[in-house]
Amino acid sequence: MEAKFVNCEGVQEELMDWLAGTLPPARRQTLEAHLAECPGCQQELAAVQRLWTTMGQLPVPEPSEQLRPTFYAMLADFQTAEQRRQRWSVARILERIRAWWQPAYGLRLAYSVALLVVGLVAGYGLKGRPDTTGMGAGQPVAAAEPAAAGPEAQPTQEVLALLSNPSAVQRLRAVSYAEEVAPTNERVVAALLSTLNQDPNVNVRLASLEVLAGLSHDPVVRQGLVRSLPRQDSPLVQSALADVMVRLQERRSVRPLRKLLQQDNLNEQVKDKIEQSIETLSGDQAPPPSTSSTNHETRTLT
Structure with missing residues (x-):
């Protein structure tokens, strides 16, 4: 093992592992003995330590909403x-x-074609009937249709x-x-x-919750989120809803959160999360800044 540290290059290759504490004891002793006698490697170690400290202070980026x-x-x-x-x-x-060449599908195809022909013949015959509603001879009877929906x-x-x-x-x-x-x-x-x-899929419910949390300026959405608490049975959704209630400082959620604590077989991590959320919402902390967009219109469902 010691042969690797005969020169400074071998020592400097192991400096990061030495700082991380991953070197075996024998190799660590050999490296430390070399560092005690080599000023050049001591300078290299100081530079590596500065880099190590700087990297440890870098902020961890948070994922986008x-x-x-x-x-x-x-x-x-x-x-x-x-x-x-x-x-x-x-x-x-x-x-x-x-599959289409099988007899069963052939019969279905023939039956469908026959129905189509009968429909066309019947439609042609009805088209030629005179108007009996007083709208004038030769004019087709116009059925009442709903107004066409707009492009929106x-x-x-x-x-x-x-x-x-x-x-x-x-x-x-x-x-x-x-x-x-x-x-x-x-x-x-x-x-x-x-x-x-x-929705039976937990991922779909979580995605819906994230979109609704961005519309928390709407009182209907906030009330709907509070009412949704006792209806959730997924630990992931329960925990995510508790986080949203704390972020919105929605104190009306304290009562349904306490009801969740009474559920049988409640996940222990979710239980801790809900208890922390209740403590935060029941206190006098100032609400955190709203993360929702301010360019949405406020609306109320009737």
């Missing part, structure tokens, strides 16, 4: 692309062709449709889209609150 929604959106895009690639692979196409309704309908999708990946994508639509849309806010309380 949008990290989870952005990750889920990227995951959804990746899985969608992967599904599309698999769907149009050669093997997949051949498998579908073989399309993102809302897309988000609501994706939130009811059986795929958790698609629901995560919907939550990511809802972050842009929710600040000006009461229906999307209500859907996010329902997702937080009822």
Whole structure:
């Protein structure tokens, strides 16, 4: 072992391990003996110690609030692309062709075509009937239709449709889209609150909670978050909700938080988190600065 420290280069290669305390005892004694007699290595050690101290004082960057929604959106895009690639692979196409040649599918196809033909014939016959409502001969009867939805309704309908999708990946994508639509849309806010309380996937509920926490300036959202506390059975969601209540300094959550403590088989770490949250919210500490955006409009659900 000592042969490695015959020259200064071998000693200097081990300085970081010596500072970290990972050198074996024999190698550490050999290195320390060399350092006691070598001024050059002593200077190198002083430089390495300064670097070590500076690196230890560097602040640890905190993740952005949008990290989870952005990750889920990227995951959804990746899985969608992967599904599309698999769907149009050669093997997949051949498998579908073989399936369509089975007798059962052939009968279904024939039945569907027959229904389509009957529908077209019936529609053509109804189109030629005279008007019997007094609107004038030769004019078709106009059925009452709802007013066409404006272009702003399309993102809302897309988000609501994706939130009811059986795929958790698609629901995560919907939550990511809802972050842009929710600040000006009461229906999307209500859907996010329902997702937080009822979605079977914990990741979808956590993503919904993060979006709703960014809308905490809305009194409806704050009240919905408080009411959501006793409905949660996931330790992850319970802990995350407790953190949000402390961040918002929402003292109305103290009572539902205490009810959570009465649940059977409550996770011990979650129990400690809730007790700390109750202590903070019950004290007289000044509320921390709000982290929510200030450019959203405040609205109230009726």
